[in-house]
Amino acid sequence: MEEKKPVVEMRSIRKVFLDVIANRDIDFSLYRGEVCSLLGENGAGKTTLMNVLFGYYALDGGEIYIKGEKVNLSSPKDAIDKGIGMIHQHFTLVPSQSVLENIIIGAAVEKGLFLDFKSAGERVVRLGEEFGLLINPDVKVWTLSVGEQQKVEILKALYRDVDILIMDEPTAVLAPKEIIELFKTLKALVKRGKSVVFISHKLNEVMEISDRIVVLRNGGVTAERKTSETNIRELANLMVGRDILEKLDRKNMIPGKPVLEIENLSVLNEKGLKAVKDLNLVVHKNEIVGVAGVSGNGQTELSESLFGIREPVSGVVKVNGKKVKKGNPAAAIDMGMGRIPEDRIETGLLMDLSVEENIILENHLKHGFQKYGLMNFNRIHEFSDKLIKDYKIKTAGSDIAAKSLSGGNLQKVILARELSGQPSVVIASQPTRGLDVGAMEYIHERLLEERDRGAGIMLISEDLDEVFTLSDRIVVMYEGEIIGEAGSGTASKEQIGLWMSGVKK
Amino acid sequence: MIRDIFQITFITGLIGATLRMATPIIFATLGEIITERAGVLNLGIEGIMLMGAMTGFIATITSGSLWFGILMAAGIGMILALLMAFLSVYLGLSQHVSGLGITLFSTGLAMFVYRLHFGSPTVPPTIKPFDPVAIPLLSKIPVIGPSFFNQYSLTYISWILIPLMALLLYKTNIGLKIRTVGENPFAADTVGVNVNLTRTLSLVAGGALMGVGGAFLTIVNGNMFLIDVVGGRGWVSIAMVIFGNWDPLKGALGALLFGFLDGLQLRLQGLGFNVPFHLFLLIPYLLTIIALIGVSRHATYPSALLKPYRREEKGG
Numbered sequence A: 001m002e003e004k005k006p007v008v009e010m011r012s013i014r015k016v017f018l019d020v021i022a023n024r025d026i027d028f029s030l031y032r033g034e035v036c037s038l039l040g041e042n043g044a045g046k047t048t049l050m051n052v053l054f055g056y057y058a059l060d061g062g063e064i065y066i067k068g069e070k071v072n073l074s075s076p077k078d079a080i081d082k083g084i085g086m087i088h089q090h091f092t093l094v095p096s097q098s099v100l101e102n103i104i105i106g107a108a109v110e111k112g113l114f115l116d117f118k119s120a121g122e123r124v125v126r127l128g129e130e131f132g133l134l135i136n137p138d139v140k141v142w143t144l145s146v147g148e149q150q151k152v153e154i155l156k157a158l159y160r161d162v163d164i165l166i167m168d169e170p171t172a173v174l175a176p177k178e179i180i181e182l183f184k185t186l187k188a189l190v191k192r193g194k195s196v197v198f199i200s201h202k203l204n205e206v207m208e209i210s211d212r213i214v215v216l217r218n219g220g221v222t223a224e225r226k227t228s229e230t231n232i233r234e235l236a237n238l239m240v241g242r243d244i245l246e247k248l249d250r251k252n253m254i255p256g257k258p259v260l261e262i263e264n265l266s267v268l269n270e271k272g273l274k275a276v277k278d279l280n281l282v283v284h285k286n287e288i289v290g291v292a293g294v295s296g297n298g299q300t301e302l303s304e305s306l307f308g309i310r311e312p313v314s315g316v317v318k319v320n321g322k323k324v325k326k327g328n329p330a331a332a333i334d335m336g337m338g339r340i341p342e343d344r345i346e347t348g349l350l351m352d353l354s355v356e357e358n359i360i361l362e363n364h365l366k367h368g369f370q371k372y373g374l375m376n377f378n379r380i381h382e383f384s385d386k387l388i389k390d391y392k393i394k395t396a397g398s399d400i401a402a403k404s405l406s407g408g409n410l411q412k413v414i415l416a417r418e419l420s421g422q423p424s425v426v427i428a429s430q431p432t433r434g435l436d437v438g439a440m441e442y443i444h445e446r447l448l449e450e451r452d453r454g455a456g457i458m459l460i461s462e463d464l465d466e467v468f469t470l471s472d473r474i475v476v477m478y479e480g481e482i483i484g485e486a487g488s489g490t491a492s493k494e495q496i497g498l499w500m501s502g503v504k505k
Numbered sequence B: 001m002i003r004d005i006f007q008i009t010f011i012t013g014l015i016g017a018t019l020r021m022a023t024p025i026i027f028a029t030l031g032e033i034i035t036e037r038a039g040v041l042n043l044g045i046e047g048i049m050l051m052g053a054m055t056g057f058i059a060t061i062t063s064g065s066l067w068f069g070i071l072m073a074a075g076i077g078m079i080l081a082l083l084m085a086f087l088s089v090y091l092g093l094s095q096h097v098s099g100l101g102i103t104l105f106s107t108g109l110a111m112f113v114y115r116l117h118f119g120s121p122t123v124p125p126t127i128k129p130f131d132p133v134a135i136p137l138l139s140k141i142p143v144i145g146p147s148f149f150n151q152y153s154l155t156y157i158s159w160i161l162i163p164l165m166a167l168l169l170y171k172t173n174i175g176l177k178i179r180t181v182g183e184n185p186f187a188a189d190t191v192g193v194n195v196n197l198t199r200t201l202s203l204v205a206g207g208a209l210m211g212v213g214g215a216f217l218t219i220v221n222g223n224m225f226l227i228d229v230v231g232g233r234g235w236v237s238i239a240m241v242i243f244g245n246w247d248p249l250k251g252a253l254g255a256l257l258f259g260f261l262d263g264l265q266l267r268l269q270g271l272g273f274n275v276p277f278h279l280f281l282l283i284p285y286l287l288t289i290i291a292l293i294g295v296s297r298h299a300t301y302p303s304a305l306l307k308p309y310r311r312e313e314k315g316g
């Protein structure tokens, strides 16, 4: 590798936000035809470093060379012109526009005065066939599942014919099968001499796809390894600075009375089709029920109707034996439901409000947070500072706007809020999406603690490892129905996998 | 009295008036649509129309050319829109405050310049406005001819502008950029679209249309400048943008509806009912509000409307 010339060379990159040093003098190189992974805890500075390379953030120090030439990237346009493409950690799509419009914006072909939708559409279909990213270019983006939206993002980058592709946690919202497809795409790309920066918290993915791994911690590079010369254990240790327990210590508990009862629930999706069909499920006290399934099989609609933000067409939901009012989020909260939504930005948080305001959002009238109609800020500070410490939320302060937090830390804010209220039922959708291995371990411990305390937990997750480590019982959702159920002791991954693909037995 | 309403001349006159009264609203509505589609609410519209009315009038009186008046009205609209862009796009100030500020500023400025130019005449000066242009052959068709094809040039132009605006927004590269900037500026920025420039250009194009809409009232369908000549038509246009769900065709339809009600009330006044004429003046505004209540519940705002765009703010 030494003799090769890098396509990207970043020298002592420095980026400071107010009082947070997100990147402290980072050296980073990327070579032709390689996949290089960036690893690091939540808030380590991965996204920031890549946004600097993409011209989105202005440098506070350092130099960037692309193909040997020193560049000054003052906007994403400059980076795009140099052949750099970036898939961002959060979607950059316009839901009301078509897939095609989202892809061609900024790179459009014109026929006379007008956009040439026809040839652009053909090109998108061709690219899709070539890289296994099949998607109808004419549908509106809002009708797509998150996995499909991720494909649109990837197509958007490929459409621009990039040489250097940055992917910031592209697999966080993909199903295992889609990840396999994505890796095929990446391998095809590097074979053609393109270079990829791949960011993920899933160490097995990193081991599988990358040639080289760079580990960041606290804004600096702590290690660099050839993939062939390292292993998951070492990587985890390098990231968080301690060993990660591979086995959680989980007590066996006898489930108590039912805390969440779902009876004959039917829910429609945006298109007016039944996404949840006559579903029945009971979660007991001291029990974690894992709901496995490929996303897009009604999990979103199910959780939203339980949260009270989507009104079911029929059926009853009971918490602690009492009926929950339909389509009423306040009622769900009051009855002791902790709600962890799958989309942290759209439904989970208010990005313009501060971290502490987000933390007390659902309880601002309780716990002495207000007196005579006025907020009791001392109490609020105290409360949120404790949670920030417990959950190791990386923020410059509790009064900082949520939008300045890194992706994983945003997720921790939601978890802190929802688990702090001693909920009797927790509905957790992909609770550890985007969390680093250390944080993931902590959340798993917390969920088990909640269970031991007496909560009933419904864990909706695509991550089979997570479902297997946490659940007492596993159900599989397919096309809006529960297609199979097994105790976690008796279930095999093969069986669950079969159910997930719709094979009944 | 009532029988008069069903006479051919009444109907011909009413259709003609509908199209005439709708013209300034069409111009202003299209101007506001392109602006809001880019994510900026321009509440300066009322003031920009008034400045267009005043500038068009003075430019015509000094140059003797009506078309020069139109050009100047468009020019002043662009300048005021640039001011709006500076405040709300580049400085990132509240769009509400910047827009209302421009309307207040323009109202004062229009009167000031008018006084500076004419002093305080007892009889307001007048000009000879545009004449209607009869389209050969078409204008000879009974009823339709005199009502549709004996209009002002600017009215014909407004008809052409409606589909042009739709084409621009939905079929061209620049239109796609405008819409994306108004829906998700972050997405636009990350594909290399200059968000602030796109917003500024949209504001400027919209400002030109608003200015011309204002001038229509003083040098086309009217021949003098009065301080209340715009009379809330800017606000009506804002309502029509919502009524039309940010679509040029539907917005223009709303403008026609208002034009119809405006034309109708004028005619009803002329029929000699024994009620204060203010009641008639009220009709179009009242019905506009009612129509708005009906449709605006389904309105889908451009997602980034009212939000200034700054880099370095988004986490993750």
Ligand SMILES: Nc1ncnc2c1ncn2[C@@H]1O[C@H](COP(=O)(O)OP(=O)(O)OP(=O)(O)O)[C@@H](O)[C@H]1O
Pocket (backbone or CB within 6 Å): A017, A018, A020, A021, A022, A040, A041, A042, A043, A044, A045, A046, A047, A048, A049, A089, A394, A395, A396, A403, A404, A405, A406, A407, A408, A409, A434, B312, B313, B314, B315, B316
């Ligand atoms: N726009 C911003 N304003 C202020 N602080 C910011 C901003 N963007 C990032 N930060 C801070 O910089 C640090 C690094 O953030 P970054 O997003 O690069 O982390 P990351 O490694 O991508 O984490 P994650 O795995 O959670 O996505 C964090 O402490 C974050 O709070």
Ligand SMILES: [Mg+2]
Pocket (backbone or CB within 6 Å): A046, A047, A048, A089, A168, A406, A407, A408, B316
């Ligand atoms: Mg990140």
